[in-house]
Amino acid sequence: MFNIPAITWTLTAVLLLSGSYHVLQATRPQQVTDRINNALHALMNILMAAMLWNLAPSTMLAQIAVLSGAALWFVIQAVARPEFKVLCADNRGRLKCVYHSVSMGGAAVMIAMMGQVSGGHAPAHAMSMRNAHHSLTVTAPTTAAATIDHSPGLVVLLTATFGAAAAVFIILGVRRGLGKSYRRRASRLSLRPGHGLEALGAATMAMMFAAMS
Template sequence: MFNIPAITWTLTAVLLLGGSYHVLQATRSHHVTDRVNYSLHALMNALMAAMLWNLAPSTMLAQIAVLAGAALWFIIQAVARPEFKILCAGSQGRLKCAYHSLSMAGAALMATMMGQMTTTASHEIVPPGGTSMPHAHHAMTAATPTTATATLNHLPNLAIPLTIIFATAAVVFLIFLLCARVTTTTLRHAAGPMRSVRPEHGLEALGAAVMALMFAALAA
């Protein structure tokens, strides 16, 4: 995705770090819902790392289906009735699940866009001495695009607004992290040793920043 290996390796390391954290939390969780949620986040991180290197393109449809299903799962949690205590509870929990649904849907859309780019690139390959059959077929169908093709052609236009959305989310999570650290430090001085701040906000900020960078690369 990126022409600079250092950027690709850095983003890969961040995604694998976040994925490892979610795997660890999944093994420590006592609730089935939490285990599923952390496992889905770990899977999303792994799939996004694979996208950076264009790995396993033959499984693109399966990746999109899994990510779309995960987005639906978090939506169900966000709109679930309050009596379902095992799902998202409270306004803060519901907003968190709604954002996670957006992240999963964004990853699914990213996989779709990359699959479209790969298909387009393969159609544009012209062998010496003539026009390839895929390219000829693409040229014949270009004049009469189907509804699905027209929809796919508009997907790259979503990259810029999604870049802005996830960049904003990264800033918001960073602010939450700083505020949480200030609050924890204040309470620690007032009440003695306390549990350290959990790294969720930091990982959310890093994950949103990675999403923003990847969508920016697709928009370029």
């Protein structure tokens, strides 16, 4: 899959588009928690786009640490007590935070599988994308700890998870408002761009994990 430049560029464009959207949302006047959440989403998309081009492999451990911390942050929001209104207070918000936690964790897992783990040396059976040819390269075994071949079940599980998430967001995005009032219908319709972007993001993650299986 990754040896096709058009697919690489398409995935990069989707990730940067999503990242730009979250950067814009993070700059708008709103609660501090929302700003942090959007900033974390923007960062995740940028890191995923950089991973496609094998950029900054020496910072892989830092990237994994940041994404893991972001996953934990969303878990904390999901399990927070209802009185903390700035966090995920209602059921819909909690489900959203759980999904975003899975997204952050999935991105960390992908970077661990695709990246380098020891001083710039290539990991065992790792896939690295080169700018010149956009080709998929298999390197010789080293002492790297994280490899794709060691966790095929996890790759399949994450592929299915993000594929299902993309389908759910598509359904939510195309569903028409059922309320009688115009205000309620407009409110539902206003959610469609967000659902569409979430669907694109989930589909991108599913495609990238599917390429590893």
